[in-house]
Amino acid sequence: MKKTILNLCLIAYSGILFSQNPIIQTNYTADPAPMVYNDRLYVYTTHDEDDSTWFVMNDWKVYSTNDMVNWTDHGSILSYKDFDWAKRDAWAAQCVERNGKFFMYVPMWSKTNNKGAIGVAVGDSPFGPFHDPLGKPLVQSEWGDIDPTVFIDDDGQAYMYW
Incomplete structure (x- = not known):
């Protein structure tokens, strides 16, 4: 009897387990x-790239919405190949708007030390086009720097964490 009740509960709640509006x-x-x-x-x-069997991520994409129901796919907006110093891997990025410009903080594998480094790309809209204004990593150490996020304080001061 316990098994029957458990199975009925699993069937009854299985619809909740599936997303009703995947982005x-x-x-x-x-x-x-x-x-x-x-x-x-x-x-x-x-x-992930279509033909990859491992973490093969070459660029960043952006999606947008006004209502959390209808989404626009803006496609790939930036690639690690847009950075002369980058070797591979487009990992967890963060984009912020500041003074009418959009700054994407992006981690990639650096040619210089063969470790993760963080670059910045600047654009005039949330979906670019973006370019590398520095021509080198913004942050690079012997640790391998990845996954930046940015906080802008009430006084306008920006802080990057990774």
Whole structure:
């Protein structure tokens, strides 16, 4: 009897276990990072390449919505290949707006020390186009620096954490 009740409960609640409105249905994404700008939500992600069997992520994508139901896929907006110093791997990024510019803080594998490093790309809109204004990593150490996030304080001072 206990087994029957358990099975009935599992069947009854199985519909809850499935997302009713998935944002992304066409590829595998990871590392979502939200940004709200002009009452629109932008979600920046990494994504696996179609033919990969491991973590092969070459660029960043962005999706946006005004209502959390209908989403726009803006496609790939930046690649590690846009950075001359980068070797591979587009990992967890963060985008912020400041003074009318959009700054994407992006970790990649550096050619210089063969470890993770954090770069910055600047654009005029939430979906670019973005470019590397420094021509070198913003942060690079012997530890391998990845997964930045940015906090802008009430006084306007920005802080990057990783």
